[in-house]
Amino acid sequence: MTKLGHLVNKSMDTLGSEVSLCHISMSESTKPLHPNSQAKGEKSHGGDFSYVGIDAILEQMRRKAMKQGFELNIMVVGQSGLGKSTLMNTLFKSKVSRKSVQPNLEERIPKTIEIKSISHDIEEKGVRMKLTVIDTPGFGDQINNENCWQPLMRFINDQYEAYLQEEININRKKRIPDSRVHCCIYFIPPTGHCLRPIDVEFMRRLSKVVNIVPVIAKADTLTLEERDYFKQTIREELRANGIDVYPQKEFDDDAEDRLINDKIREMIPFAVVGSDQEYQVNGKRILGRKTKWGTIEVENSTHCEFAHLRDLLIRTHMQNIKDITGSIHYEMYRVRRLNESNANISFEPSDLPTVEPKTNGLPEELSSSLQTNGVTSQHKALTHEM
Numbered sequence: 433m434t435k436l437g438h439l440v441n442k443s444m445d446t447l448g449s450e451v452s453l454c455h456i457s458m459s460e461s462t463k464p465l466h467p468n469s470q471a472k473g474e475k476s477h478g479g480d481f482s483y484v485g486i487d488a489i490l491e492q493m494r495r496k497a498m499k500q501g502f503e504l505n506i507m508v509v510g511q512s513g514l515g516k517s518t519l520m521n522t523l524f525k526s527k528v529s530r531k532s533v534q535p536n537l538e539e540r541i542p543k544t545i546e547i548k549s550i551s552h553d554i555e556e557k558g559v560r561m562k563l564t565v566i567d568t569p570g571f572g573d574q575i576n577n578e579n580c581w582q583p584l585m586r587f588i589n590d591q592y593e594a595y596l597q598e599e600i601n602i603n604r605k606k607r608i609p610d611s612r613v614h615c616c617i618y619f620i621p622p623t624g625h626c627l628r629p630i631d632v633e634f635m636r637r638l639s640k641v642v643n644i645v646p647v648i649a650k651a652d653t654l655t656l657e658e659r660d661y662f663k664q665t666i667r668e669e670l671r672a673n674g675i676d677v678y679p680q681k682e683f684d685d686d687a688e689d690r691l692i693n694d695k696i697r698e699m700i701p702f703a704v705v706g707s708d709q710e711y712q713v714n715g716k717r718i719l720g721r722k723t724k725w726g727t728i729e730v731e732n733s734t735h736c737e738f739a740h741l742r743d744l745l746i747r748t749h750m751q752n753i754k755d756i757t758g759s760i761h762y763e764m765y766r767v768r769r770l771n772e773s774n775a776n777i778s779f780e781p782s783d784l785p786t787v788e789p790k791t792n793g794l795p796e797e798l799s800s801s802l803q804t805n806g807v808t809s810q811h812k813a814l815t816h817e818m
């Protein structure tokens with residue numbers, strides 16, 4: 433967790449701190465009697481006097497996670513006909529359209545755009561996931577597309593606001609329903625030239641509030657040279673415009689992360705092909721697009737980069753995408769909102785116990801703005817009372 437995220441939970445965790453103190457003193461006095469037994473390569477702990485069983489926490493966490501299930505909210509943005517719905521079906525092997533359940537939220541915004549979110553319960557090997565796809569069918573379809581990013585920005589912020597309201601409720605739910613947009617897949621039309629002003633504008637603004645994963649749509653319409661050239665041009669344009677797409681360099685956790693993510697950053701944007709049609713190729717069932725010249729296998733990484741996108745979103749980075757949403761994007765929204773509302777509240781100094789201000793691990797600018805408007809002192813007062 434980032435420093436920021438840590439601080440948020442602190443005020444709610446004062447009770448827990450007593451518990452962790454006990455842990456510290458216990459671990460001091462219960463060091464294994466044979467500290468070298470693990471180092472000697474003893475895998476089995478049957479009859480091993482020094483075995484405590486801390487590793488069993490992993491199994492407990494797995495069981496809890498299996499029971500709770502997972503939530504993932506993906507927004508797809510791009511002009512009509514770029515293959516957004518098809519790609520979602522490809523990603524989740526058509527489970528998205530087949531298992532379509534309650535269309536839970538429908539928001540109509542006049543003029544520019546209509547945002548629709550549809551939830552699906554999907555399950556694989558006993559692991560349940562509630563996948564919500566937020567579709568934005570009319571994005572960029574108008575003649576004048578000025579400010580067409582605004583309804584999407586508003587939608588994203590509305591989800592943060594809903595979460596914040598649940599969080600600051602006195603009677604908080606055991607699990608706050610999470611409708612925050614974890615990831616926004618932005619579909620770039622396969623023109624082979626460069627980004628359009630609308631692409632730059634959208635990604636420049638939205639990359640500050642949500643994880644953006646840009647893709648080149650319908651990449652089968654480009655030759656390999658055109659594709660490489662286009663990808664390189666887009667990377668340069670993103671850099672030139674200061675657009676930080678996912679995985680953002682500044683949020684890499686350590687050197688190992690950096691190494692893995694640098695490889696991904698070198699490949700972005702993924703040139704993808706989508707299909708929900710199944711074919712038999714060499715006796716194997718595949719998802720593909722059949723043409724007169726042959727069949728494009730969407731999951732074959734020599735044909736297109738769909739598999740890289742799938743791995744990033746589902747197999748390797750799903751948890752990280754959610755973590756960045758919670759600890760960076762939502763956190764920025766939360767701090768800003770609490771600052772705003774506290775700026776409007778004037779405290780009577782006598783209402784608060786006197787507490788010496790001290791540094792709190794927040795970045796300096798955030799920290800000082802919090803202290804000037806009274807949030808910090810109120811926060812400390814609460815912590816003191818508990």
Ligand SMILES: Nc1nc2c(ncn2[C@@H]2O[C@H](COP(=O)(O)OP(=O)(O)O)[C@@H](O)[C@H]2O)c(=O)[nH]1
Pocket residue numbers: 510511512513514515516517518519649650651652653704705706707
């Ligand atoms: N050539 C090609 N066509 C695609 C691809 N993905 C989808 N299509 C086709 O493009 C059309 C529009 O797809 P759809 O998913 O409805 O686009 P959406 O409006 O962005 O949701 C359909 O006829 C799809 O079969 C692709 O990767 N390559």
Ligand SMILES: [Mg+2]
Pocket residue numbers: 516517518567569
């Ligand atoms: Mg669609």
